[in-house]
Every structure is written in structure tokens, then in C-alpha cells.
Amino acid sequence: MIGEEYSTVIEPHKGLNPFNWREFWRYRELFFILVWRDIKVRYKQTFLGVAWAIFQPFVSMIVFTLFFGVLVKVPSDNLPYPIFVYAGLLPWTLFSNGLSRGSMSVLNETNMISKTYFPRLIIPISSFGAGMVDFVISFFIMAVMMFYYGIIPTLSILVFPLLIFITLIASIGVSVILAALTVSYRDVKYISPFLIQIWMYATPVIYPVSVVPEKWRWVLSLNPMCGVIDGCRSALFGKTFYWNNLLLSALISFLLFIVGLIYFKNVEYRFADII
Amino acid sequence: MKPIIRIENIGKMYSIGAKEKRHDTLGEVIIHTLKSPLRRLKELQGIAHSYDTIFWALKNVSFDVEKGDVVGIVGRNGAGKSTLLKILSKITDPTEGRIAINGRISSLLEVGTGFHPDLTGRENIYLNGAILGMKQAEINRKFDEIVEFAEIEKFLDTPVKRYSSGMYVRLAFAVAAHLEPEILIVDEVLAVGDIQFQKKCMGKMEDVSKGGRTILFVSHNMGALRNLCKTGVLLEGGLCKMIGSSNEVVDYYLSSNSSNDTTDQIKFRKRHRPGLPTRLQITNVVIENKKLNCVNEAETLDELVIKIDYEVLANIDSFCAEWKFKDLYGTNLSYSSSSPLGNIVFYPEANERCGQIQCHIPKVPLSMGEYVLDVALFKPNVVLMDHVEDACRLIIKTSDPMKTGFQYKRENAPFFIECEWSKSSG
Numbered sequence: 001m002i003g004e005e006y007s008t009v010i011e012p013h014k015g016l017n018p019f020n021w022r023e024f025w026r027y028r029e030l031f032f033i034l035v036w037r038d039i040k041v042r043y044k045q046t047f048l049g050v051a052w053a054i055f056q057p058f059v060s061m062i063v064f065t066l067f068f069g070v071l072v073k074v075p076s077d078n079l080p081y082p083i084f085v086y087a088g089l090l091p092w093t094l095f096s097n098g099l100s101r102g103s104m105s106v107l108n109e110t111n112m113i114s115k116t117y118f119p120r121l122i123i124p125i126s127s128f129g130a131g132m133v134d135f136v137i138s139f140f141i142m143a144v145m146m147f148y149y150g151i152i153p154t155l156s157i158l159v160f161p162l163l164i165f166i167t168l169i170a171s172i173g174v175s176v177i178l179a180a181l182t183v184s185y186r187d188v189k190y191i192s193p194f195l196i197q198i199w200m201y202a203t204p205v206i207y208p209v210s211v212v213p214e215k216w217r218w219v220l221s222l223n224p225m226c227g228v229i230d231g232c233r234s235a236l237f238g239k240t241f242y243w244n245n246l247l248l249s250a251l252i253s254f255l256l257f258i259v260g261l262i263y264f265k266n267v268e269y270r271f272a273d274i275i
Numbered sequence: 276m277k278p279i280i281r282i283e284n285i286g287k288m289y290s291i292g293a294k295e296k297r298h299d300t301l302g303e304v305i306i307h308t309l310k311s312p313l314r315r316l317k318e319l320q321g322i323a324h325s326y327d328t329i330f331w332a333l334k335n336v337s338f339d340v341e342k343g344d345v346v347g348i349v350g351r352n353g354a355g356k357s358t359l360l361k362i363l364s365k366i367t368d369p370t371e372g373r374i375a376i377n378g379r380i381s382s383l384l385e386v387g388t389g390f391h392p393d394l395t396g397r398e399n400i401y402l403n404g405a406i407l408g409m410k411q412a413e414i415n416r417k418f419d420e421i422v423e424f425a426e427i428e429k430f431l432d433t434p435v436k437r438y439s440s441g442m443y444v445r446l447a448f449a450v451a452a453h454l455e456p457e458i459l460i461v462d463e464v465l466a467v468g469d470i471q472f473q474k475k476c477m478g479k480m481e482d483v484s485k486g487g488r489t490i491l492f493v494s495h496n497m498g499a500l501r502n503l504c505k506t507g508v509l510l511e512g513g514l515c516k517m518i519g520s521s522n523e524v525v526d527y528y529l530s531s532n533s534s535n536d537t538t539d540q541i542k543f544r545k546r547h548r549p550g551l552p553t554r555l556q557i558t559n560v561v562i563e564n565k566k567l568n569c570v571n572e573a574e575t576l577d578e579l580v581i582k583i584d585y586e587v588l589a590n591i592d593s594f595c596a597e598w599k600f601k602d603l604y605g606t607n608l609s610y611s612s613s614s615p616l617g618n619i620v621f622y623p624e625a626n627e628r629c630g631q632i633q634c635h636i637p638k639v640p641l642s643m644g645e646y647v648l649d650v651a652l653f654k655p656n657v658v659l660m661d662h663v664e665d666a667c668r669l670i671i672k673t674s675d676p677m678k679t680g681f682q683y684k685r686e687n688a689p690f691f692i693e694c695e696w697s698k699s700s701g
Binding site for chain 1: 388391407434545
């Protein structure tokens with residue numbers, strides 16, 4: 001039977017395949033080049049285009065503060081509303097932009113997919129590179145704001161990187177699923193923005209968790225971003241952590257990530273045929 | 276010696292169901308699943324329904340490739356050549372069969388894959404190189420060579436969107452030409468660029484083959500196939516019709532495809548577009564015989580008019596045309612270009628969509644035989660706009676140029692030069 005002593009065997013796609021880490025590692029240079037490309041292309045654009053990407057959470061904060069903080073008077077856990085909402089917007093923007101960029105990433109690379117081979121997962125995951133750069137810049141703005149409001153970070157800020165990591169994992173997981181669906185079904189690209197909008201309202205970005213009655217809080221916690229956003233505020237401002245929520249968030253994020261990778265891996269063989 | 280590639284019973288099936296049955300949107304899938312869950316389950320398992328139209332792009336294709344061999348894959352458009360290359364490149368998976376490969380494959384199915392218009396030439400070299408599978412260190416090493424091959428030193432740091440299509444193609448090919456693959460798979464990419472550039476590319480391909488690397492090459496250029504390839508594979512309707520030496524296979528392919536096939540309309544033939552949109556397209560080519568009042572047939576010294584119909588798809592201010600007569604072996608016999616050889620440039624009317632240019636040949640000097648006509652439309656030294664190989668055939672059925680009843684055949688010589696015999700006195 002042919003196949004022994006041969007380095008590669010090409011066969012029809014069969015059954016459920018696990019994620020191929022070794023192959024991904026072999027293509028790591030391509031991964032970094034695509035990240036570099038996305039970042040370079042972003043920052044070669046017009047000044048306004050770049051500025052908007054960086055200041056989007058800041059501008060949102062101003063708008064939200066005006067309408068929700070001042071007019072509607074949404075409570076903000078004894079913090080000034082602007083910094084309260086910005087602390088939520090910081091990880092949320094990473095999540096939502098990651099989702100919108102990642103979900104369209106595969107469809108945007110029709111040419112590469114039909115003419116070259118590489119593990120297709122590189123495309124959505126590399127699309128997060130540019131988002132991370134935006135995040136870092138927005139974080140500096142956060143630091144400036146904390147200084148302005150005289151908030152001194154406590155040791156709990158050490159948990160912050162872990163929370164961002166969970167945000168990334170969740171975002172990658174969902175966007176990978178959306179990216180795969182967008183290739184197969186063309187209406188998903190219209191559903192995604194709507195989904196992201198609704199998701200924001202289901203996450204305590206504009207409002208604190210305390211607004212939700214105690215016995216329903218667990219429903220909110222099913223949203224992985226809920227525990228993360230809440231945790232971010234605790235980490236930055238030294239408030240108490242709700243470890244249960246956080247653990248649930250982390251677990252669900254991890255689950256989404258694994259399911260996303262497996263689903264993507266098992267439909268990617270069809271991309272070149274249907275894209 | 277163990278073959279480097281073993282292809283065994285490869286088949287690729289596409290299910291082209293009617294529009295209602297295909298699910299392009301998530302909404303349709305959900306409704307369909309709710310209405311007939313069992314059918315949906317079968318679909319997920321890949322079991323096609325009886326009402327699905329099945330199309331086998333490839334079926335039972337098997338052959339071996341020895342290490343260091345240069346294999347030419349020929350066939351009509353739609354024979355399955357590109358599909359086979361895609362399967363070998365792992366871009367799409369086969370429906371049945373297996374391929375075992377003992378080495379790394381580098382695929383060149385297109386030039387300029389991944390080029391981003393906002394990035395500079397320098398940046399795109401690194402990007403494209405990485406996409407083709409070259410390591411950063413390798414690209415660094417060969418960077419200067421690549422730039423020299425592409426002849427774009429001056430424009431290295433300008434965004435590629437400002438390049439002319441000629442420069443774009445040269446840069447794209449320059450990167451690809453410096454791949455050092457164990458096994459190279461090439462799909463008709465050499466049909467782009469001007470003649471000079473094509474020669475350069477062919478030269479590079481020859482270097483690669485001389486270096487002992489294995490190449491699988493799809494092309495319609497019979498001459499190139501004969502020169503470069505040792506083995507030939509003929510695909511017809513998805514089946515592997517013939518495997519043999521490249522000369523045998525090309526001969527067979529040409530003889531089974533002689534005379535114009537009306538189903539293979541030029542307008543719809545797949546041509547290679549170098550990454551930028553087509554602005555001008557050849558839609559039909561016909562050789563009219565003024566003397567005998569017929570098409571595509573003649574006798575030596577007949578008056579002919581080559582008529583080239585074209586379609587303007589985007590703004591063109593001017594263009595030139597070129598034709599080339601070749602014999603069935605792919606040898607160039609003669610060519611002529613409106614410019615630079617002549618001094619004629621064509622200017623399409625302002626709102627012109629379709630047009631025709633003509634080339635008048637007062638006395639065609641070709642001898643008896645069958646000839647292949649290639650036609651190209653371009654801007655000299657700037658860009659090739661469209662190029663159709665084997666656009667038309669000319670059959671010289673009888674050849675009695677000196678009216679003596681003596682037939683002037685190709686075996687004697689391809690050209691008849693008018694002359695007069697006399698003896699000098701004294």
C-alpha cells in the first residue's frame with residue numbers, strides 16, 4: 001500500500017481531525033508576516049483612519065458618559081462614570097473589533113486560499129495582531145486617565161494580563177467559528193455586526209453588574225465577557241474580585257476556543273471549493 | 276528508484292445541485308434542517324442525493340513522477356489540469372484516491388499571490404516570498420537578485436498600486452523565480468509579460484530543471500512543453516488519456532485537436548491575467564482567404580486577411596497587435612507586430628465596445644501543412660493586454676506556387692520564397 005516511507009500523503013478528508021499544532025508551528029513565519037502586514041497596512045492609511053482606530057474607545061466613552069452617565073444616570077460602582085465605562089470599553093473593544101475583523105478575515109483572503117496552501121487558521125488568528133496594537137495604545141490612555149482621577153493601582157492589577165488573555169481566547173474562539181461560517185454562508189457577514197451589538201448590551205460595559213438582581217446574575221455570567229469586564233474593573237481599581245464569575249468566564253472562553261479550533265479545522269478543507 | 280510522487284486513482288467530484296438545493300445562507304440551512312433533518316444529516320456526511328448533479332472533474336487519474344523529471348500536463352480547457360494541481364498543492368482535497376509525496380512541494384498557480392497594493396515593492400517581496408513558502412533568511416539572501424531580475428531598483432520603495440502592470444508581473448515573477456523547491460508545480464503562469472520577459476522566465480525554469488529538481492508543468496505552449504519536459508501527461512475530460520514522452524503526448528494532443536473547434540470559443544477561454552483587471556480582450560480570430568473566398572484554408576501565395584475581433588472592457592487609449600505563426604511542433608515561423616515592427620498603433624473610438632483590426636497578407640509564403648496562429652494585443656514595452664495561443668489554425672491544403680503541378684510540401688521547407696531561374700550567357 002503506498003504511503004509508507006513517504007513524507008506526505010494526500011487523501012480525501014475523513015472524520016473529525018484534531019488541530020495540527022506541528023503544522024501551525026512550521027508556518028509560524030507566515031503567521032508573523034501576516035500580522036506585520038496587517039499592522040503596516042493599517043498605519044499607512046490616512047491619519048483619520050489610524051486615529052479613529054486608536055481613539056474609538058475614548059470617543060465612545062465620551063458619548064456614553066453624556067447619555068448614560070449624565071442623562072440616564074446609570075450607577076457606576078462609586079467610580080466616576082467616564083473611567084468606569086472606559087475600563088469596560090478597553091477589553092470590550094479588543095473583543096468586538098477582534099470579532100468583526102476576524103470573522104471577515106477568511107473571506108477577504110479568497111485569493112490566497114484558492115492559490116496557495118497553508119493552515120487556514122493562520123488567517124483569523126493573525127488578524128488579532130493589529131487589534132493588540134490598538135489595545136496597547138488604548139491602555140496608555142487608560143493609564144493617563146487613572147492618573148487624572150488619582151486612582152493608584154493596587155496589586156490586583158497583576159490579574160489584568162490574565163484577563164486580557166481570556167478576552168483574546170474568547171474572541172479568537174468566536175471569530176474563528178464566524179469566519180468559517182461566513183465562508184459557507186453569505187448571510188453570516190450581515191448577522192455578525194448585529195450579534196456584536198447585542199452582545200455589548202448583554203455585557204456590563206455601560207452598566208455595573210450590581211444593576212442586575214442577585215438571583216439572575218448567573219445568567220449574565222454565561223457571557224464569558226461578563227466576568228472578564230467585571231474582573232478588569234476590579235483589577236484596575238482594586239475592588240473585590242468575584243472569583244466564581246471569573247472562573248466561569250475563563251472556562252466558557254476556553255471551551256469556545258477549543259470548539260472554534262476544531263470546527264474550523266474540520267471545515268477548512270472545503271474553503272477553496274466554495275469561496 | 277522510488278518515484279517522488281505517486282498518484283493513485285485520484286478523483287474529484289463536485290456536486291452542482293440546482294440553485295434551490297444549494298444552501299448559500301445560514302437561514303436556508305436552518306429551515307432545510309428543520310424541514311428534512313434526515314436529508315441534512317446525509318448531506319453532512321457527504322452522501323449526495325439522487326437529484327444532485329454530479330460532475331467528476333477528475334476520475335481514476337494515476338501516474339508516478341520520478342525524481343528530477345519534468346512532467347508536462349496537457350489537455351483542453353476543463354480537462355482537469357488545474358484541479359489536479361490544486362489537489363497536489365493541498366488546496367483542495369480529493370474525493371477519492373491517494374497521493375504519496377516524498378519531498379516538499381512549492382506551488383506556483385498564480386503570480387503575485389498576496390500582493391498588497393498599499394505596501395511597497397520591498398515589503399511585498401517579503402510578503403509574497405513568505406506566502407510562497409520561502410524563509411525570511413532565504414529572502415534576505417536573495418533580495419538583491421530578485422530586485423535585479425525584476426528590474427525595479429528605482430521603484431522598490433513605492434507602493435505597488437502605483438506600478439504598471441508590467442512591473443507588477445515582473446516583480447511577482449521575480450520572487451517566484453527564486454524559489455528553490457524540491458518539487459515545483461507550475462500552472463500556466465508563464466503566459467504573462469512581454470516576449471522578452473517570457474524568455475527570461477523560461478530560462479529560469481530551465482535552470483530549475485537542470486538543478487535536478489522535479490517539475491510538474493501545465494501549459495498550452497507546446498514548444499515549451501517539448502523543450503522542457505521529458506514526460507507528458509494528457510488529461511481529457513477528467514481522465515488520464517495518455518502518459519508518455521512529452522513529444523509523443525504533444526503530437527497526439529495536437530493531432531486530436533486540429534482544425535477550429537467552434538465549441539472552444541476564444542472569448543471564453545481561460546487566460547492568465549496578471550493580477551490586474553483585463554481592459555482589452557480578443558473575442559475572435561479568423562483568417563479570411565480573399566482569393567478562394569473561404570476561411571482558415573489557403574494555398575501558398577494566396578491573399579489573406581487576419582481579422583481580430585476585440586472587446587474593450589475598460590479605458591484604453593491605444594494598443595498594438597502582434598501575430599505569430601508556428602508549426603505544429605511549436606517552432607516559431609514568422610511574426611509581425613503593428614508596432615514596434617510596423618508603425619501602426621490602434622486607437623479605439625471613445626465609446627467603442629467592440630471592434631476589429633485586420634492584417635493584410637498579400638501573398639502567404641507558407642508551404643503545405645497546418646499552422647498555428649498566436650495573437651496578442653499589448654502596449655509595447657509596457658503591458659500585455661491579452662494573449663491567445665492557438666487562436667486560429669491555417670491549413671494550407673495544396674501548394675503549387677510555380678504552377679507546375681509540383682507540390683511544395685512542408686518536409687522540404689516551411690517557406691516558399693518567390694524566385695526565377697535563369698542561366699547567364701557566356
